[in-house]
Amino acid sequence: MSRSIDLAVIPGDGIGQEVVAQGLKVLNAVLPQDVKLETKEYDLGAQRWHRTGETLPDAELEALKGHDAILLGAIGDPSVPSGVLERGLLLKLRFAFDHFINLRPSKLFPNTATPLAGRPDIDFVVVREGTEGPYTGNGGSLRTGTPAEVATEVSVNTAYGVERVVRDAFERAAARPRKKLTLVHKNNVLVYAGHLWKNTFDKVAAEYPQVSTDYLHVDAATIFFVTQPERFDVIVTDNLFGDILTDLAAAVTGGIGLAASGNINPTGAFPSMFEPVHGSAPDIAGQGKADPTATVLSVALLLRHLGYEAEAVRIEDAVSADLAERDGATTRTTDEIGDALAVRV
Amino acid sequence: MSRSIDLAVIPGDGIGQEVVAQGLKVLNAVLPQDVKLETKEYDLGAQRWHRTGETLPDAELEALKGHDAILLGAIGDPSVPSGVLERGLLLKLRFAFDHFINLRPSKLFPNTATPLAGRPDIDFVVVREGTEGPYTGNGGSLRTGTPAEVATEVSVNTAYGVERVVRDAFERAAARPRKKLTLVHKNNVLVYAGHLWKNTFDKVAAEYPQVSTDYLHVDAATIFFVTQPERFDVIVTDNLFGDILTDLAAAVTGGIGLAASGNINPTGAFPSMFEPVHGSAPDIAGQGKADPTATVLSVALLLRHLGYEAEAVRIEDAVSADLAERDGATTRTTDEIGDALAVRV
Numbered sequence: 067m068s069r070s071i072d073l074a075v076i077p078g079d080g081i082g083q084e085v086v087a088q089g090l091k092v093l094n095a096v097l098p099q100d101v102k103l104e105t106k107e108y109d110l111g112a113q114r115w116h117r118t119g120e121t122l123p124d125a126e127l128e129a130l131k132g133h134d135a136i137l138l139g140a141i142g143d144p145s146v147p148s149g150v151l152e153r154g155l156l157l158k159l160r161f162a163f164d165h166f167i168n169l170r171p172s173k174l175f176p177n178t179a180t181p182l183a184g185r186p187d188i189d190f191v192v193v194r195e196g197t198e199g200p201y202t203g204n205g206g207s208l209r210t211g212t213p214a215e216v217a218t219e220v221s222v223n224t225a226y227g228v229e230r231v232v233r234d235a236f237e238r239a240a241a242r243p244r245k246k247l248t249l250v251h252k253n254n255v256l257v258y259a260g261h262l263w264k265n266t267f268d269k270v271a272a273e274y275p276q277v278s279t280d281y282l283h284v285d286a287a288t289i290f291f292v293t294q295p296e297r298f299d300v301i302v303t304d305n306l307f308g309d310i311l312t313d314l315a316a317a318v319t320g321g322i323g324l325a326a327s328g329n330i331n332p333t334g335a336f337p338s339m340f341e342p343v344h345g346s347a348p349d350i351a352g353q354g355k356a357d358p359t360a361t362v363l364s365v366a367l368l369l370r371h372l373g374y375e376a377e378a379v380r381i382e383d384a385v386s387a388d389l390a391e392r393d394g395a396t397t398r399t400t401d402e403i404g405d406a407l408a409v410r411v
Numbered sequence: 412m413s414r415s416i417d418l419a420v421i422p423g424d425g426i427g428q429e430v431v432a433q434g435l436k437v438l439n440a441v442l443p444q445d446v447k448l449e450t451k452e453y454d455l456g457a458q459r460w461h462r463t464g465e466t467l468p469d470a471e472l473e474a475l476k477g478h479d480a481i482l483l484g485a486i487g488d489p490s491v492p493s494g495v496l497e498r499g500l501l502l503k504l505r506f507a508f509d510h511f512i513n514l515r516p517s518k519l520f521p522n523t524a525t526p527l528a529g530r531p532d533i534d535f536v537v538v539r540e541g542t543e544g545p546y547t548g549n550g551g552s553l554r555t556g557t558p559a560e561v562a563t564e565v566s567v568n569t570a571y572g573v574e575r576v577v578r579d580a581f582e583r584a585a586a587r588p589r590k591k592l593t594l595v596h597k598n599n600v601l602v603y604a605g606h607l608w609k610n611t612f613d614k615v616a617a618e619y620p621q622v623s624t625d626y627l628h629v630d631a632a633t634i635f636f637v638t639q640p641e642r643f644d645v646i647v648t649d650n651l652f653g654d655i656l657t658d659l660a661a662a663v664t665g666g667i668g669l670a671a672s673g674n675i676n677p678t679g680a681f682p683s684m685f686e687p688v689h690g691s692a693p694d695i696a697g698q699g700k701a702d703p704t705a706t707v708l709s710v711a712l713l714l715r716h717l718g719y720e721a722e723a724v725r726i727e728d729a730v731s732a733d734l735a736e737r738d739g740a741t742t743r744t745t746d747e748i749g750d751a752l753a754v755r756v
């Protein structure tokens with residue numbers, strides 16, 4: 067394990083700046099004295115685009131490559147046309163750095179609100195594929211804007227891409243107490259991609275006899291997310307299904323304010339990127355109202371990825387303890403929550 | 412309005428036969444004396460496929476065309492490879508009869524269980540596109556079964572197909588008290604299809620100034636389904652997103668046992684098909700345990716489609732009243748529920 071961390075920070079838009087500041091505060095607090103943390107901020111997002119028309123210039127992409135990891139706050143603003151920053155910045159990073167593991171843990175922490183009656187015991191992790199499926203940007207439109215328009219979106223799935231994420235998910239499942247892995251797809255309709263996913267899953271499963279497996283269609287999976295979420299341990303799924311399921315997972319585990327994520331390249335060939343699942347929430351930006359917990363939990367994922375397991379666990383325990391003691395009546399500012407977590411770790 | 416109904420009935424597999432019997436019982440009970448009901452049963456589904464290898468032969472497709480409407484129970488059995496009956500029968504019917512409106516109402520009836528705390532007031536309808544998107548079967552696989560396999564699924568979207576479903580949804584929204592229509596897509600990632608959907612939606616919206624409109628990404632929509640479902644009135648969406656959202660909607664409104672659906676061709680060029688959203692549930696088949704309510708509600712949609720509005724409302728009111736009086740302690744058989752509803756209408 068390296069005793070220094072060279073971190074790129076992309077605060078981004080809206081509440082991004084505020085939550086990232088708390089993430090860094092907790093990171094500084096948890097790191098052992100002898101670990102040298104260096105951070106470099108990158109000015110990317112809506113303001114930059116308005117100013118220069120740039121989303122992610124090559125020089126900055128190149129520079130980002132040199133860091134050990136990236137911490138991102140939030141990107142997006144209603145003033146930017148839909149798709150510009152998503153494709154030009156967020157997805158560009160995932161693709162350029164081959165972030166084929168999009169890791170999204172879901173846990174119902176003590177004392178947090180869930181819309182579900184009966185407070186089921188939720189503790190699962192979604193391993194979402196990050197570089198293929200309908201996210202590749204393949205497709206196009208013909209006779210655009212006319213009554214004869216045809217627009218296509220192509221979901222691209224390769225044995226190479228599917229196998230590596232499926233293997234990663236089996237590894238993660240094997241390392242957890244319950245050792246259970248569920249594949250989610252829609253192989254009764256999307257038969258070509260579905261066969262590839264299912265066959266790959268079954269093939270790799272043979273190498274992990276200790277992991278129990280399960281298959282669900284994506285529509286059925288959403289039902290279980292609300293009626294029986296405790297049945298899930300690790301879920302592996304396609305890029306788009308993973309996008310949908312992880313927002314739903316965040317909702318049932320107390321909201322998007324607590325959902326962390328990692329865009330991971332486990333080979334280490336490129337830096338991995340960690341970010342809260344939530345967006346830039348321009349309506350509450352700059353008011354100290356944003357909950358930085360999802361960012362702090364993303365820092366835990368970052369530390370785990372870089373080999374600082376004990377520190378990651380300390381952050382997660384601090385969040386648990388903090389949530390257990392939060393009382394609904396007092397609202398704390400972004401800064402106060404960050405301080406409380408920094409003290410606890 | 413014709414004073415006769417020539418109905419094709421496809422009981423199908425598992426609990427299909429049982430629930431369809433109750434649907435027909437209620438249909439017979441609700442129809443005015445002078446309406447002549449003729450039914451013809453079609454033997455299609457898993458057993459037929461095992462016996463003959465056929466899913467939907469041309470002759471039967473041709474014969475089905477001659478009916479006023481189709482009532483379907485449930486199709487599918489674990490003994491049939493995934494995709495065979497879905498593509499070869501269910502989707503074949505939707506495509507052959509150009510069922511471009513897949514109508515799925517969601518209502519939280521009195522006294523029914525919802526996994527959501529606080530019992531929100533849920534009463535919305537999803538207008539799911541039924542003939543395009545990733546369901547077209549376009550796509551394929553190359554070097555199948557090798558480490559170099561590439562499998563694609565193509566989502567096909569046309570101005571023709573999108574505009575007709577969007578118009579239908581605006582009509583339905585305009586006819587409801589709240590007059591609100593939400594478009595659900597993922598236009599920040601699926602930019603080609605997303606633009607076509609959004610532009611068409613905005614264009615048609617200009618003709619319906621009385622309808623208030625809204626746009627949500629599909630991932631965000633799943634959050635609102637569990638945190639704020641009362642915000643929805645009518646939703647219009649793509650075939651795959653509609654598939655996912657309507658299972659989730661069924662789950663939050665008391666389960667798939669109550670969810671009805673219509674595969675509708677509003678032009679009348681082909682018969683429309685009505686079916687419960689649930690599957691064939693082979694584990695409880697033949698035991699009189701299936702709840703036929705979703706099928707009975709599908710019969711109401713069928714009647715409404717054929718112009719029997721008063722009769723449709725009578726069925727829906729009967730279901731409401733029946734559910735309001737159900738007590739959790741006594742379980743009734745499929746037959747008993749059917750009888751109770753037949754008496755009420």
Ligand SMILES: CC(C)[C@H](C(=O)O)[C@@H](O)C(=O)O
Nearest residue numbers: 152156157309343599600630
């Ligand atoms: C902003 C968008 C491109 C992104 C996605 O669809 O992956 C987001 O929804 C997420 O889940 O990280």
Ligand SMILES: CC(C)[C@H](C(=O)O)[C@@H](O)C(=O)O
Nearest residue numbers: 254255285497501502654688
């Ligand atoms: C069985 C399957 C083909 C079907 C679909 O995906 O449309 C089902 O899930 C539904 O929603 O009617």
